[in-house]
Amino acid sequence: MTGTEQLKRMLATATAGAALLFAQGPARAELTVEITEGVTDPIPIAIVPFGWPGIGGPAPIDVADVVASDLQRSGRFRPMARSDMVDLPTQASDVVVDDWRLLRNDFVVVGQLQPGANQGEYTIKYALVNVLNGQKMLEYSQPASTPTLRAASHRVSDKIFEKLTGIPGAFSTRIAYVSVLGQPPNSRYQLIVADADGMNPHVVTQSSEPIMSPAWSPDGQNLAYVSFEGRMAAVYVQILRSGERRRVSARAGINGAPAWSPDGKRLALTLSHKDGNLDVYVLGLNDQVLTRVTEDNAIDTEPAWSPDGKSIYFTSDRSGAPQIYRVGLGAGERAQRVSFEGSYNARPRVSPDGTQLAMVTLDRGAYRIALMNLKSNSTRILTQGNLDESPSFAPNGAVLIYGAQDKGRGVLATVSVDGSVHQRIAADQGDIREPIWSPLPAS
């Protein structure tokens, strides 16, 4: 180990200790999610309260309520109010389809939460019934334990959503975002991870100096981010479960815009070195090998990997204004301009299937989220705000989450990639911004 490496390890250990002091606390700010625009004809569905044979108290979770909330929030479903239900079956054979059809439902979900053999173990058994033809479309047993009951309930939503829309559900995912409390110079910056429905917000790290540009590792176990603690920018990687973190880049000048390679072994990032020329680099997380990807006097930043890991999209103002470029990582490949519509296109994010590019675009004086089809090169504006930014794809590719302004406050918002469903997520205090959607949990 060289002297420099030793110093690096020492620094990393020292900062990790500091992080643990204030990491992993529950966040004070609660989130509320509301649909601001849904599809015009949502699917009517009844999620009947799940049975609970348990002895000694009520059910530890209301599975049907979690599922109904998830489906309702997606903007594609209209779950029936419980008070309107005339019957409460808990298995498919007890569903009288004519009754539910008369109540104008297309589908019914019934199920039971059953205690397992050991304390704290459960099984969620459920079925999806098509009321129009009486067919059982789905029947499944989802194992769960006390700490995973909520996540398991979201899995139920995922399965039902996929069965009925053809799109994998993303209800059991998480979001990370930055929260800012207080006015400068007394602001408090927090990096927070919450469930995709805004529940269980937890502070990952916090600082009196800015925190920005969070990025999930592909396995969902780590976050990379930029912190200005010590009044200089550095890129950190933090393990979510333990709170332990490592400073992976603290070179002179800018250390920014971290983005994980699809295999999780490398981090693309922006460095400026002393002379202030921003370029995109790739850093090997194990071997610390730094490879320069772009070489231009312009601002080159905001790298995003293609899903195959073979090329990087980035923002550059080499043409005089920010536009999106793509460069292959093979030897001698030159950057090609990708965006041509509009005078300002920045912060590219590639869809999970690699066919679409989300970005921030200047649209008639307003900054909005645009989606570009990489095959046809056609671009659509998806949002209507004035200061929309930081788009991030849900792992199912069906929804984007982004940062927006609402009456001068930073809020989060989602939009389906077809532009039909809009949600807004606001904190009860402070500004929230820079949301990123986690990968799908390992199943």
Place this chain on the structure above:
Amino acid sequence: MRNALLLTMLSATMLLVGCPKRDQVKEAPPATTEGGATTTPGAESGVGTGRAGGEDAAALEQARLNQRIIYFDFDNADIRPEFRDTIAAHAKRLAGNTSLKVRLEGHTDERGSREYNVGLGERRAQSVRRALMLLGVGEAQITTVSYGEERPAVQGDDEAAWAKNRRVEIVYAN
């Protein structure tokens, strides 16, 4: 270049002489946004009217050193003419005392994407850094940091707020 800057310094405003600001007071930005002069035309002639003695010159110098924020036009890192005197005063102080160090903090307004704005803020900080170095400040005396839009000086989403946030702050480290 150097002579031109010094001349500009000598022919500067009496407005500032009258009210030197304390260090902790943040300067209000100029009212114009297109790089126009912020001093009143009559102010320059005041220099030659008997008040330009050694004491006044020192006060003028001090006033310029107290000005520690350089403002910029939208999406631009060029130093506006009215800030050349301020930068020259800081350059003179730093060149005259090589143990002094400054951190140049670049900032942008809230519009556009965040990491691109970090780049813009860095470009502004580098613009001031190069100007200082041209005036004799040693490279080792200067560090830069860009906060992009992350640390606005003022809240607000209109041009008045944005103009105050597009800036480089000169922070003396010791």
